Amino acid sequence: MKLPYSEKVLDHFKNPRNVGECEDPDGKSVEGSPACGDMVQLTIKVDEKTRIITDIKFMSYGCASNIATGSIITEIAKGKTLDEAKKISWKTASEELGGLPAVKAHCSVLAVSALREAIRNYEEKHGIVEKPEPTTEEVVKRRLQHVMNPLTGLDVIRTNLITSIKIEGDDKKIIEISVDLSEDHQFANNVKEEIKEKLQYRNDVDEVIVIFKK
Amino acid sequence: MKEKIIYLDNSASTRLDERVLEAMKPYYFDTYAVATSEFAYTLGILAREGLDEAREKLATKLGGNTEELIFTSGSTESSNLAIKGVLKAKHKEGNHIITSKIEDFPVLNSAKSLERDGLKVTYLDVDKKGIVDLEHLKEAITKETILISIQHANQEIGTTQDIKAISDISFDKNILFHTDATHTFTRLPLNVSKIPIDLVTISAHTIHGPRGIGSLFIKKDTPIKKELDGGFQEQNIRAGIENIPGAIGFAKAAELVTKEENEKIKNLRDSLIDKILKEVPDVDLNGHRTKRIPQNANITFHSVEGESITLHLDMNGIAVSTGSACFSRSLEASHVILGIGGDHEQAHGSIRFTFGRYNDIKEVDTVVQVISDVVERLRKISPLAKKRSD
Numbered sequence: 001m002k003l004p005y006s007e008k009v010l011d012h013f014k015n016p017r018n019v020g021e022c023e024d025p026d027g028k029s030v031e032g033s034p035a036c037g038d039m040v041q042l043t044i045k046v047d048e049k050t051r052i053i054t055d056i057k058f059m060s061y062g063c064a065s066n067i068a069t070g071s072i073i074t075e076i077a078k079g080k081t082l083d084e085a086k087k088i089s090w091k092t093a094s095e096e097l098g099g100l101p102a103v104k105a106h107c108s109v110l111a112v113s114a115l116r117e118a119i120r121n122y123e124e125k126h127g128i129v130e131k132p133e134p135t136t137e138e139v140v141k142r143r144l145q146h147v148m149n150p151l152t153g154l155d156v157i158r159t160n161l162i163t164s165i166k167i168e169g170d171d172k173k174i175i176e177i178s179v180d181l182s183e184d185h186q187f188a189n190n191v192k193e194e195i196k197e198k199l200q201y202r203n204d205v206d207e208v209i210v211i212f213k214k
Numbered sequence: 215m216k217e218k219i220i221y222l223d224n225s226a227s228t229r230l231d232e233r234v235l236e237a238m239k240p241y242y243f244d245t246y247a248v249a250t251s252e253f254a255y256t257l258g259i260l261a262r263e264g265l266d267e268a269r270e271k272l273a274t275k276l277g278g279n280t281e282e283l284i285f286t287s288g289s290t291e292s293s294n295l296a297i298k299g300v301l302k303a304k305h306k307e308g309n310h311i312i313t314s315k316i317e318d319f320p321v322l323n324s325a326k327s328l329e330r331d332g333l334k335v336t337y338l339d340v341d342k343k344g345i346v347d348l349e350h351l352k353e354a355i356t357k358e359t360i361l362i363s364i365q366h367a368n369q370e371i372g373t374t375q376d377i378k379a380i381s382d383i384s385f386d387k388n389i390l391f392h393t394d395a396t397h398t399f400t401r402l403p404l405n406v407s408k409i410p411i412d413l414v415t416i417s418a419h420t421i422h423g424p425r426g427i428g429s430l431f432i433k434k435d436t437p438i439k440k441e442l443d444g445g446f447q448e449q450n451i452r453a454g455i456e457n458i459p460g461a462i463g464f465a466k467a468a469e470l471v472t473k474e475e476n477e478k479i480k481n482l483r484d485s486l487i488d489k490i491l492k493e494v495p496d497v498d499l500n501g502h503r504t505k506r507i508p509q510n511a512n513i514t515f516h517s518v519e520g521e522s523i524t525l526h527l528d529m530n531g532i533a534v535s536t537g538s539a540c541f542s543r544s545l546e547a548s549h550v551i552l553g554i555g556g557d558h559e560q561a562h563g564s565i566r567f568t569f570g571r572y573n574d575i576k577e578v579d580t581v582v583q584v585i586s587d588v589v590e591r592l593r594k595i596s597p598l599a600k601k602r603s604d
Binding site: 003010013014016019020030038039040041058059060061062063064066067187190 | 517518519520521522525526528529538557594595596597598599600
């Protein structure tokens, strides 16, 4: 068989490690979306004293690179402190796997973002992040870089699908996002759900309103 | 490779039939000259006769006359020539063509490329089964319309179009009609003396013939200009030394397809669909249940991604293709699945199985068993599968 993947990628693809969900997870994240492509879910258990990741599990709706990266990330992160785990990059995962095709970077980078988001989720819940980052326009844009434009498969920021971002309020913010899609577009609802999901759980956000093109 | 591969990607390309190769051989080793005029040397005259015989056989199969068929390098060239050649000949009469959203790339991208140069193109909607909206077709026709190009059957979901109705509409409005019959030629009835069509694209690679040979049927007196400049071959419509062994092989391949074989292939396909729909939960058949070519099945396995399925199948010696973005070179999801109103999730988990001469029922059973195991395994790790079953 002639495949563009290393033995190790195929091994993790065939026998993914640490699959499933941790019970009562201390941190959780979902990156990507079914509407537009691959998706990875991560749950972690963290020792409160040592801040060591004691358990980590993943689930994947994705291609071989996505599954293999999800699997290897759990192996690398397990037993590491949160600070160590934050430094794990796509390059770390790719090197550990013996290389990934460059064209598959976007499928495999999701697992890395998922790990960082799960850690952030833990830190936010446990008040470790000294001062939770206020939701600014920059933060909104960064979060929306994880929402795909279903028409192109690239993110909504890079493809200019978001026409304006309005933020009102202080600790109970109302965020208004205008999208360059009409309401009856076949992907309108997917995009709306994803935008909401990426923002509404932030602790200073009260409501997310998605406005479609008239 | 320990075991025989189960090859179910016959719409991409087929295994050559030995009998085709045998028919071609003399034109490589004995009658290897170019096709010359009747006033030249014997070897060239014999080559010419072989070429014209192949042309006659294929033209007859289509219900046309010998001089109405020219050889090309395959479907891509045939469809490019049909669309661009007609436009070149008729651009003074109009600046509008009509095609559908789910055409194969040679037609679709020819249209897009001409559109960038200023041509107006209407891409017709299709319904959820992939059938072109004929009302939309009628409405789309303007005084500027010079060509309608709608496929006979779809490359991915296998849906067949009502080419009789389209032919009637185009005849009525005096507009040229081209159809891409790459996936129907010899597999389904197609006769231009019964259903008038001006241009038909056909190819050998889908019927166990050689690659690199196809034809364009061009009805007598259809205005068309050549695309490749060069010699005066193929009635001065397609320049270049004729691929005579290819043409001989194409004619032989067309001759070898029988009604019985098409019936056998259809039964295998039906058996695969029935078994998968019965044994694998949460799946959808893409395309029309009956208005489809006999060799095609296309099924979406929800909550799992197609490249993961094809990779697992490959590791089990099974070759299929998928409409998933992750599998394609362009990283774009199938425009056909999106065209029939599917979302990326539906394209993501879609698998195309296409049958040919060398498949048998044992293979169908193996494939059903393997795919049902693979899908179950992938669903165990899929967060979506959990969501859908909750």
